[in-house]
Amino acid sequence: MSSSTHDTPGRAGVPGTPRGARARARIEVTEAIKDEARRQLAVDGAAKLSLRAVARELGMVSSALYRYFPSRDDLLTALIIDAYDSLGETAETAHDAVADAGPVRRWTAVCEAVRAWALAHPHEYALIYGSPVPGYTAPRTTVPPAARVGLLLIRIVRDAHRGQGVAKTPLPTELRTEAERLAADVAPDLPPEVVAVLVAAWAELYGLVGFEVFGQFNRIVEDREPFFRHAVARLAHSVGLVHG
Amino acid sequence: MSSSTHDTPGRAGVPGTPRGARARARIEVTEAIKDEARRQLAVDGAAKLSLRAVARELGMVSSALYRYFPSRDDLLTALIIDAYDSLGETAETAHDAVADAGPVRRWTAVCEAVRAWALAHPHEYALIYGSPVPGYTAPRTTVPPAARVGLLLIRIVRDAHRGQGVAKTPLPTELRTEAERLAADVAPDLPPEVVAVLVAAWAELYGLVGFEVFGQFNRIVEDREPFFRHAVARLAHSVGLVHG
DNA sequence: ACACAAACGAGAGCAGTGCTCTTGCTTTGG
DNA sequence: CCAAAGCAAGAGCACTGCTCTCGTTTGTGT
Incomplete structure (x- = not known):
């Protein structure tokens, strides 16, 4: 390979990225x-x-x-990171296309992008949201790519809650401190009540998507797109988003 | 086994179930x-x-x-069926212990039993609700065991809706026919509005459980039991269950 | 009671896997 | 210009799922 390019990168070469x-x-x-x-x-x-x-x-x-990947698991790790990034970018693109719309519209755009990506890349979806590889624990490198969709959802809810407070169901006392810690970690400017249901909705979204991708809806839910849309709209409602 | 036991099981043996x-x-x-x-x-x-x-x-x-299982996948299939049955039985037992309580109590009992079983048997949970085995498609034999938890949830909601109709959010027209077909299939005596959100809640439950079992909540949700309880209570509310 | 067929356990063997180590060759940088 | 580092290739190890054959055990119909 490569023989074509005019090579001889020169002594100095570009000091930056590829050294030769x-x-x-x-x-x-x-x-x-x-x-x-x-x-x-x-x-x-x-x-x-x-x-x-x-x-x-x-x-x-x-x-x-093995000069490029020290083990099979390392290859898988690379694919996992790429998959997270691919999904994250898809979701972000879909969101930005309706960035000026109302929060419910933005929320559903992200959720539907996640679903569409998962259906288009079922095995990659299985890699990141299915059973984890047996011995293997994800290195810290995977954390930022994995967080992209979640951060998007947080941003939407934050924008919607800016200013006008939405009616929030009170937290049970046993969840009080955890919800406050959680809110401080992921969205300091959101009330703990909202963060708690937002994180739950985040997980529930992947329950819906996973059931469809992994075939749990076979012979049960047939017309899945409207079903998904309805469920996702209710999730949006549950985190306090309203049209407009 | 083998060599030690006193063998010579006798000619006739029990005439009943095992033929010899x-x-x-x-x-x-x-x-x-x-x-x-x-x-x-x-x-x-x-x-x-x-x-x-x-x-x-x-x-x-x-x-x-190979005299007992024609292939590795067949062994896995057997384990899958057993796992579904184990989970189903655990859920049913937990439900029956509070069968006389209110619907919310029964609902949360089932959900918490699912979560507890999943945390106690993470690899078996991964087998049935994680990434499906690559080449393999589940034989029809797995369908009844796999349905046990779902049927349980349906029963709870059906009991609660018997007689007093609960306020139900209207269905979007695009979901109307699918929801009616769905209701006719799984719970003919429940209104389609309720069945649609029930099926969604069913999938969302496994989203919550899966995220916890597969480590997606690591470094995010710490005190997971109250978090789960709260989310599950909201799911119960969303399908129209009320205390009492 | 006997004989025949089915079920069974053991072993060898095939093709494939992840991974390591050694052997030479090429590129690179001082 | 030459040593050092990067690289591809090959042989090899221990393991896997699975198949086939070969004696033996077991159950049953006559």
Whole structure:
């Protein structure tokens, strides 16, 4: 590969990002590996993702692949991060397209984007919201990408609650302190009552999406789009969003 | 097992259910295999469940195991069915203990039983509500066990709605026909408005449980029991249940 | 009571896997 | 210009799911 480009990056070269032709080739190969792995993921699922098969398809030998990913789980981790980012970006794009609309509209736009992405990439969705890989615990690197959708939902609710306070159901005393800590962590400017139901709605959204993607609605819910829309509108209502 | 026991089970044997000593031995070995598989499942997760390791632990050779389960996936299927049944029975027991209480109490009892079972058996929960096994589609045999919790929730809501109609939010027209079909399928005596939100609440319950079991609440929700109780109480409210 | 068929456990073997280690070659930087 | 680092290739280890064959055990119809 690469032979074409006019290389000789020069002594100095760009001081910034890629230090030379080798570095560029490295990220190119790394990306090719991830692409091929994603292809196999989409076909056979994560469990059958085989390093050897990826290498074979790329015309290299399996051991060469370990120069780029120290283990199969590390490849999976890379795919997980990419999946979180892909989902997050999809959601953000969908949100920005209706950024000027009312909070309910923005909320449903995000939820429907999540659902659409999940249906379009079921195996990648399974990777990030399905059963976690057995031995493996997600490195801290995955945290920011994983938070993107949640932060979006928080932002929508925050905008809606700015100024006019919405009627909020009181918290049970046993949840009081936890809700306050939670609110201080994720949305200091929102009342704890709202944050508690918002986090719940966040999880419930993925319950709806997961049931559809994983086939739990088979032979039960048939016309799923209006069903989802209705459920998501009720979630919006439950966190205090109103039209307008 | 084996060599020690006094064997020679006798000619006739019990004429009833198991047709002979051989049939009895068969279900015994089958059960032993499932037990050992469940043990390994609890330790390493489904992905690392190894037929050979199970056989090794049981003192038999791997090929012998294929007399009982034609493939690894069939073993997993058996474990899936058992998991659904275990969860269903746990939920039913928890419900029956408060069968005379009000609908909200019964609802939360079931939800908390689901959560407790999931936390106690995370890998089995992942097996039935996590990412589905790649190639594999659940046989019809899994349908009845899988339905037990859902039917329980339906029963609670049906009892509560018997007689006094509860205020129901109107359905969007696009969901009208689907909700009616859905209601006719799962709960003909409930109004479609209620069935639609009930099915949504059912999925949302597993969103809450799944996020906790799969670690999505790590570093976010700390005191999870009151959080869950509050969310579940709101779900009960959303399907029209009231105390009393 | 005997014989035949089905069920069974053991072993060898195939193709595939993740991963390690060693061997040479090429690029890079001092 | 040369040593050091990066790289691809190959052999090899321990493991997997699964198949096939081969004697043996067990249950049953005659």
